Amino acid sequence: MGMKIGLFVPCYIDAFYPGVGIATLELLERLGQDVTYPTEQTCCGQPMTNAGCVSDSAAAEALFVKLFSGFDAIVMPSGSCTHHVRAHFDAIEQTDAVRHVRANTYELVEFLHDVLKVRDFPWAEFPHTVGLHNSCSSLRALRTASMSELGEPAFSKPKTLLSGVKGIRFATPARPDECCGFGGTFSVTEEAVSARMGLDKVRDHFHAGAEYIVSADSSCMMHQQGCAERNHVDIRFIHIAEILNGARQ
Amino acid sequence: MREKPVNHAGAAVAFIADKPHLDFHDARLWDMRQKRDAQMHLLPEWQDLRSRASAIKEHALANLADYLEEFERNAKSNGIHVHWAADGAEHNRIVAEILEARGARTLIKSKSMVTEECDLRPYLAARGVTVTENDLGERIQQLDDQMPSHIVVPSVHKLTSDVARIFARSYGTDPNADDPHQLAEAQRLAARPVILHADAGMTGGNFFVAETGTFVVCTNEGNADLSATVPGVHIATIGIERVVPRMADLGVFIRLLSRSALGSPITQYTSHFRGPQDGSEMHVVLVDNGRSARLGMADFWTSLKCIRCGACMNTCPVYRRSGGLSYGAVYSGPIGAIIDPTFNERKYSTLPYASTMNGSCTNVCPVKINIHEQLYKWRQVLVEHHQMPFVKREIMHMAGKLMGQPRLYRAAINGTETALGTLPRFALYNWLNPWGKNRELPAPVKETFHSWYRRNRPTAGKATPETVKTETKA
Numbered sequence: 001m002g003m004k005i006g007l008f009v010p011c012y013i014d015a016f017y018p019g020v021g022i023a024t025l026e027l028l029e030r031l032g033q034d035v036t037y038p039t040e041q042t043c044c045g046q047p048m049t050n051a052g053c054v055s056d057s058a059a060a061e062a063l064f065v066k067l068f069s070g071f072d073a074i075v076m077p078s079g080s081c082t083h084h085v086r087a088h089f090d091a092i093e094q095t096d097a098v099r100h101v102r103a104n105t106y107e108l109v110e111f112l113h114d115v116l117k118v119r120d121f122p123w124a125e126f127p128h129t130v131g132l133h134n135s136c137s138s139l140r141a142l143r144t145a146s147m148s149e150l151g152e153p154a155f156s157k158p159k160t161l162l163s164g165v166k167g168i169r170f171a172t173p174a175r176p177d178e179c180c181g182f183g184g185t186f187s188v189t190e191e192a193v194s195a196r197m198g199l200d201k202v203r204d205h206f207h208a209g210a211e212y213i214v215s216a217d218s219s220c221m222m223h224q225q226g227c228a229e230r231n232h233v234d235i236r237f238i239h240i241a242e243i244l245n246g247a248r249q
Numbered sequence: 250m251r252e253k254p255v256n257h258a259g260a261a262v263a264f265i266a267d268k269p270h271l272d273f274h275d276a277r278l279w280d281m282r283q284k285r286d287a288q289m290h291l292l293p294e295w296q297d298l299r300s301r302a303s304a305i306k307e308h309a310l311a312n313l314a315d316y317l318e319e320f321e322r323n324a325k326s327n328g329i330h331v332h333w334a335a336d337g338a339e340h341n342r343i344v345a346e347i348l349e350a351r352g353a354r355t356l357i358k359s360k361s362m363v364t365e366e367c368d369l370r371p372y373l374a375a376r377g378v379t380v381t382e383n384d385l386g387e388r389i390q391q392l393d394d395q396m397p398s399h400i401v402v403p404s405v406h407k408l409t410s411d412v413a414r415i416f417a418r419s420y421g422t423d424p425n426a427d428d429p430h431q432l433a434e435a436q437r438l439a440a441r442p443v444i445l446h447a448d449a450g451m452t453g454g455n456f457f458v459a460e461t462g463t464f465v466v467c468t469n470e471g472n473a474d475l476s477a478t479v480p481g482v483h484i485a486t487i488g489i490e491r492v493v494p495r496m497a498d499l500g501v502f503i504r505l506l507s508r509s510a511l512g513s514p515i516t517q518y519t520s521h522f523r524g525p526q527d528g529s530e531m532h533v534v535l536v537d538n539g540r541s542a543r544l545g546m547a548d549f550w551t552s553l554k555c556i557r558c559g560a561c562m563n564t565c566p567v568y569r570r571s572g573g574l575s576y577g578a579v580y581s582g583p584i585g586a587i588i589d590p591t592f593n594e595r596k597y598s599t600l601p602y603a604s605t606m607n608g609s610c611t612n613v614c615p616v617k618i619n620i621h622e623q624l625y626k627w628r629q630v631l632v633e634h635h636q637m638p639f640v641k642r643e644i645m646h647m648a649g650k651l652m653g654q655p656r657l658y659r660a661a662i663n664g665t666e667t668a669l670g671t672l673p674r675f676a677l678y679n680w681l682n683p684w685g686k687n688r689e690l691p692a693p694v695k696e697t698f699h700s701w702y703r704r705n706r707p708t709a710g711k712a713t714p715e716t717v718k719t720e721t722k723a
Binding site: 009011012013014015016017018020021022025036037038039040041042043045047048050051052053054055056057058059060062063136140141147148149150151175177178179181182183184185186187188189190191192193194195196197198199200222223225226227229230 | 271601627629650654710
């Protein structure tokens with residue numbers, strides 16, 4: 001039997017992309033983990049803190065710790081929420097429970113890659129060309145892939161995982177590390193720049209030959225999909241958990 | 250009266266609407282970023298250089314007063330006049346007095362961001378001094394009465410056709426002749442007589458060296474040398490943070506500067522100024538203008554390490570798609586967004602939000618300024634100082650309360666709770682409305698993950714963490 005895992009499903013995934021939550025849960029269960037989704041969960045507090053309103057995150061953070069401190073590990077299909085819990089959970093007193101939560105929270109890709117060390121997904125097959133999008137939190141905060149600005153040796157945890165899926169092919173966009181422009185509240189306060197960045201991002205993947213954009217972050221994809229649909233860029237979106245869990249499309 | 254914050258988002262709308270300019274701007278700056286990457290890959294010691302540069306700057310800033318005084322002593326013994334300017338007004342007064350003492354009416358000037366900070370040109374113009382910029386991009390901006398939009402390539406937001414129109418207006422050239430070589434020649438012909446007959450020359454300075462009492466100016470056009478060699482007087486304006494302790498330190502920065510800025514191994518000209526020419530005077534004006542105060546800001550002092558390479562601007566996806574002028578400040582882009590609020594918190598309160606905090610700026614910075622973390626920190630400071638717009642502040646406050654109450658939150662997600670607290674609905678929806686201007690909303694779903702889970706895992710999830718813990722132990 002595996003660890004006791006608390007599953008956190010970010011608010012926008014709960015509301016708009018339930019399939020991503022389901023795929024994450026089923027995938028972890030398939031890998032022999034004991035997963036629980038505490039149903040009272042709300043949000044990690046990131047939107048308020050990123051806007052600068054740190055004290056307004058306190059209630060969300062306290063609730064999060066209350067619900068999750070009893071688990072061995074907390075796993076979530078989101079890089080930015082993971083980064084928030086790990087690096088920015090500062091609105092509340094740093095008790096042992098808070099420290100436990102911060103130290104044991106994982107984004108799904110890093111949990112699969114680093115903790116469970118899974119490399120094969122024999123049940124999965126995805127005979128399509130995909131463009132991989134790393135959110136900036138996953139890339140530059142969690143460091144799940146090498147960053148082009150630093151010239152470090154190339155690695156990519158999400159690509160390593162996806163390489164264990166039958167039939168998958170990768171497209172190479174011209175600007176793989178460029179931010180897609182979601183940026184949380186940035187997407188509304190800087191609407192024009194945000195939407196333009198999103199459009200440029202989906203076009204880059206489309207021109208590289210991607211049929212799908214795959215990412216570990218649904219928030220980026222929610223924004224990118226909105227830009228693609230408005231501008232009739234013919235590209236589809238899928239969360240990495242869905243592919244790894246054996247989605248057929 | 251309270252000053253209005255810069256409307257970066259609004260200016261960006263106009264910038265993006267102009268597709269030829271937007272596309273050129275984005276491609277040109279991205280090309281500089283790629284050339285920078287290529288240079289980085291050629292130097293295995295790149296990350297070590299960045300660490301050294303950062304350490305030298307931090308050391309120099311931590312001992313700033315000592316190094317400044319050491320420079321002053323050594324510069325004086327080299328025959329350089331050293332002046333201290335506490336702010337922009339004092340700087341401008343000092344420069345005007347130097348010019349007045351010599352009866353200088355024309356000044357040929359190379360690019361200097363500090364003089365932009367101080368608003369020197371209008372000050373001198375009002376005193377009858379004609380100032381001519383001799384950096385090509387800066388001159389274009391001067392003729393067009395605009396601030397530089399980039400600290401290294403000041404007119405990068407303009408196409409050659411724009412320059413042709415500006416030169417036609419000022420120099421009487423053909424407004425449709427937009428061949429870059431012809432335009433450069435037009436500027437050369439216009440500038441040469443001004444340079445030959447100028448009464449005084451002025452430059453900035455990229456670095457000054459405490460141990461030698463000398464300073465260094467890096468350019469690609471050689472324009473600083475043309476300003477500096479004007480007979481009579483050479484005035485150099487430099488920010489106090491630009492000091493390096495020893496000549497040996499300079500190599501670290503010279504290797505990083507142009508590689509980071511333009512992706513070229515070195516600037517075409519790296520000129521060391523050691524003292525006045527025979528029969529001339531040399532003046533260095535060391536400008537504080539808020540720098541000492543910034544040095545005392547625990548979260549922001551490292552922004553003083555900046556060597557003004559512009560790499561953060563070139564890599565910034567927001568800057569590339571909004572243009573430098575949209576920041577409404579002397580310093581634009583990521584570095585501007587963390588420096589500008591130190592000059593005027595209210596006016597520049599919007600700039601730390603003109604970022605997705607993606608972190609690319611921090612990665613390219615040759616002196617390792619944690620730019621995106623300072624953006625993050627600035628947002629907290631601005632909220633604490635009541636610089637966030639009321640509606641946004643209220644939304645965050647409300648959202649924060651909602652997120653702490655599972656039942657109310659669930660009701661809101663399910664759409665059964667319509668009154669989201671106290672804020673009028675129109676305010677909330679007006680604030681969120683921009684999403685749909687250029688984007689579709691996500692498609693509605695049949696059920697949330699939450700209700701799926703309750704249907705499919707009916708016995709799970711209600712356990713409190715304590716019981717989970719107990720079960721684990723059992």
